[in-house]
Structures are given as structure tokens and as C-alpha cells.
Amino acid sequence: MASAKLVLGEEIAAIIAKFRAEPHPESQLIAVLHAVQSRFGYLSETHLDAVAQLLQVPAAKVAGVAGFYHFFRLKPRGKFIINVCLGTACYVKGAERVAQKVIDELGITWGETSKDGVFTLEGARCLGTCGLAPVVMIDDEIHGEVTPDQVPALLEKYLKKSRTR
Numbered sequence: 001m002a003s004a005k006l007v008l009g010e011e012i013a014a015i016i017a018k019f020r021a022e023p024h025p026e027s028q029l030i031a032v033l034h035a036v037q038s039r040f041g042y043l044s045e046t047h048l049d050a051v052a053q054l055l056q057v058p059a060a061k062v063a064g065v066a067g068f069y070h071f072f073r074l075k076p077r078g079k080f081i082i083n084v085c086l087g088t089a090c091y092v093k094g095a096e097r098v099a100q101k102v103i104d105e106l107g108i109t110w111g112e113t114s115k116d117g118v119f120t121l122e123g124a125r126c127l128g129t130c131g132l133a134p135v136v137m138i139d140d141e142i143h144g145e146v147t148p149d150q151v152p153a154l155l156e157k158y159l160k161k162s163r164t165r
């Protein structure tokens with residue numbers, strides 16, 4: 001029990017203890033998993049086992065719920081999230097070629113994180129800035145009219161930033 005608390009930290013252990021005192025602790029499983037993900041960025045097997053132990057819910061159930069909902073991440077995310085917009089306006093203006101350049105440069109595909117842990121690549125349907133198509137958002141910064149040739153310098157800029165984060 002002590003090591004599960006160590007894995008999740010005092011704050012989350014206290015939340016779980018409160019839920020466990022209620023009549024149906026398993027009904028709070030999603031809320032607990034949200035709390036763990038917002039603290040650690042993702043849900044590792046170790047986190048899930050610790051939740052099962054502290055909430056006293058079978059480990060298979062915890063893993064099943066975490067795997068079922070798309071908003072739970074089971075892998076660590078990078079320091080920077082790259083969203084390449086694949087909405088219609090961006091697609092027409094060449095977003096696919098921009099995305100391919102990002103994929104080639106980082107050696108990862110959609111939903112994956114670069115080996116150095118700096119970048120995670122995600123796709124978006126429309127970032128609401130169609131006039132700037134094709135658009136790439138890195139964290140909350142919008143980059144408009146991006147060409148494949150600009151991608152290496154863009155990534156390099158964030159790589160440098162990552163060293164100070």
C-alpha cells in the first residue's frame with residue numbers, strides 16, 4: 001500500500017481514500033484516472049496498478065477503463081505537442097506534405113512521441129485559423145502558411161526551447 005501511495009503521491013492518494021470511503025468506489029474510477037493523468041501527463045502500468053491497489057478495484061478493470069476511453073493516454077507525451085491541421089482548408093493548401101515532412105524529420109507517426117521525448121505528433125481537423133492554411137500548432141502557438149521546407153527550422157526552434165524547459 002505504501003508504495004502505491006509513493007507512485008501516485010499524497011494528493012491523489014488522499015482523493016482515492018475519500019472515494020474509497022463512499023459506497024461504490026469503482027464508480028469514481030474515471031475521475032481518479034483523470035486526476036492521475038493530469039498530474040503525470042499519462043497513465044503508465046505502474047500508475048494503473050497503484051490506482052487498483054488503493055481504490056481496491058481489480059487491476060483488469062482499471063486497465064480496461066483506461067484503454068477504452070480515447071481521452072486517456074497510455075504513453076508519455078512529448079514536451080511539445082505538434083498539431084498539424086488536416087482540415088479541408090489546410091489539406092487543400094498542402095497540409096499533407098507538411099505532415100509528411102514532420103513525420104520524416106522526427107521518425108514518428110501520428111500519436112507517437114519522438115525518442116528524445118521532445119515532440120508528440122497529433123492531427124487536428126480545424127484549428128480555426130483557416131485563413132493561414134496550412135497551419136501547424138505547437139503547444140498553443142500557431143504557425144501559418146507552413147511549407148515542408150520550413151519544417152526542419154521550426155522543429156529546431158522548439159528543440160532549442162526544450163533544453164530550457
Ligand code: FES
Nearest residue numbers: 085087090127130
Ligand atoms: S482547416 Fe486548418 S485551420 Fe481550419
